[in-house]
Each structure stands twice: as structure tokens, then as C-alpha cells.
Amino acid sequence: MTVRVQKAAFDIGAELASFGQGAGVGGIATFSGIVRDLPGGGLKAMEIEHYPGMTERAIAQIVAKATARWELLDCLVIHRFGRLAPGAPIMMVATAAAHRAEAFAAAEFLMDYLKSRAPFWKKEITEAGTEWVAAKDEDEAALDRW
Amino acid sequence: MIEVLYFAWLRERIGLPKEQVETGAATVRELVAELCAREPRYAAAFENPAAIRVALDQELADFDAPLMGVREVAFFPPMTGG
Numbered sequence: 001m002t003v004r005v006q007k008a009a010f011d012i013g014a015e016l017a018s019f020g021q022g023a024g025v026g027g028i029a030t031f032s033g034i035v036r037d038l039p040g041g042g043l044k045a046m047e048i049e050h051y052p053g054m055t056e057r058a059i060a061q062i063v064a065k066a067t068a069r070w071e072l073l074d075c076l077v078i079h080r081f082g083r084l085a086p087g088a089p090i091m092m093v094a095t096a097a098a099h100r101a102e103a104f105a106a107a108e109f110l111m112d113y114l115k116s117r118a119p120f121w122k123k124e125i126t127e128a129g130t131e132w133v134a135a136k137d138e139d140e141a142a143l144d145r146w
Numbered sequence: 147m148i149e150v151l152y153f154a155w156l157r158e159r160i161g162l163p164k165e166q167v168e169t170g171a172a173t174v175r176e177l178v179a180e181l182c183a184r185e186p187r188y189a190a191a192f193e194n195p196a197a198i199r200v201a202l203d204q205e206l207a208d209f210d211a212p213l214m215g216v217r218e219v220a221f222f223p224p225m226t227g228g
Binding site for chain 1: 154205
């Protein structure tokens with residue numbers, strides 16, 4: 001189980017090359033989040049702020065919940081902070097399990113919780129100025145299904 | 147003495163990322179009331195408490211939570227990770 005909170009870019013291919021190598025792994029699910037440009041373009045950058053200390057702690061708790069619920073043989077969470085350009089990878093999760101159902105479910109669970117329970121805040125930077133991204137009600141509601 | 151941290155638009159509206167606060171507040175709600183009484187920028191930042199989350203010693207809490215023994219209080223908008 002690996003959690004990394006970092007400013008630096010990461011290489012999804014390189015991360016996956018060494019992921020889920022243990023005995024018994026039958027499926028690996030991955031998700032990566034990318035900085036999305038605004039409809040019609042115009043996003044200069046996305047600034048991601050976080051709460052050093054609590055971020056690592058909150059993600060570790062989320063991963064612990066996932067591993068208590070599904071039999072995961074490996075789990076990786078990487079989340080970046082700082083100023084990111086459109087198209088840049090923001091974060092990724094990977095889960096390895098004996099079967100795909102556990103791998104998919106755990107990855108979705110991790111994503112739902114990272115979205116609204118890990119202390120990150122996004123700010124969009126455009127020519128017109130800057131704007132904090134508001135949390136969506138449906139992201140909070142997504143936690144109810146777990 | 148409690149360390150109070152602010153993130154995202156709260157940090158911008160209040161104008162600082164953290165500060166040491168001498169307080170006798172028993173709960174988060176009382177601490178917010180004390181801060182708001184200080185200066186208009188605090189009152190403006192905390193205008194809509196429903197839009198603000200709080201963490202006590204890096205664990206999410208609510209505004210009725212007691213501050214007894216707490217060293218670090220953080221205020222921030224709903225999180226937007228992922």
C-alpha cells in the first residue's frame with residue numbers, strides 16, 4: 001500500500017510497471033485524473049492547495065477503509081499539488097485484487113472519498129482571473145452508496 | 147494557545163495562512179464567534195458557516211466539537227480532491 005502526495009509529475013506507465021506484482025493478483029484497476037480545460041478552452045493552469053500533514057493522514061485512513069472492506073493485494077494513491085497545466089495528470093489510484101469486482105469497487109470507493117474527504121482545493125487560473133472550484137453536491141452524495 | 151489554519155478562499159479572505167490564537171472558547175462555534183468579533187475580514191470569511199469545514203488536530207470535526215486539548219484548528223471550504 002503506497003500513498004504519495006507530491007508536487008512533481010509522475011509517470012503512470014512506470015508506476016504500473018512495478019504495481020501489483022504479488023502472488024494471487026488476478027486484476028488491476030486504475031484511474032488517473034487529468035487537469036480538464038474549461039469548455040471552449042482558456043484554462044491557463046490549475047492551482048492545487050492542500051493541508052500538509054492532514055492530507056497524508058486522511059488518505060491513509062481512506063486506504064485503510066478500502067483495505068478493510070475489500071481484499072486488496074496492493075493499492076497505490078498518488079495526488080499532486082501546486083500549479084498544473086491543462087492535460088497534466090493530477091492524481092492516480094491503482095488497486096490489485098484476486099478478481100476484478102474488488103479491484104473496480106475499491107478504486108471507485110477511493111476516488112469518491114479522495115474527492116470530498118482529502119483536504120485538497122482547486123483554483124482555476126484564466127486570463128480573466130482566478131476562481132476556486134466549488135465542491136459539488138453529487139460528490140458528497142456519492143459517499144452514501146458506500 | 148491554539149494554532150488556527152486557513153485554507154483556500156478562507157485563507158485569501160482572512161489574509162493569512164495561520165496564526166496563534168489565545169482563546170477561552172470551549173467549542174469551535176465559540177472560537178468562530180471570537181474571531182468574527184475581532185475584525186470585519188473574519189466576519190466576512192465566516193459569513194456562511196454552512197460553507198466551511200473544520201478539522202481539529204487534522205481530523206474532520208463539527209462546529210459543536212469541544213476544543214479542550216486541541217492544538218491545531220483548521221478552517222476550509224468543502225474539499226475538491228481527485
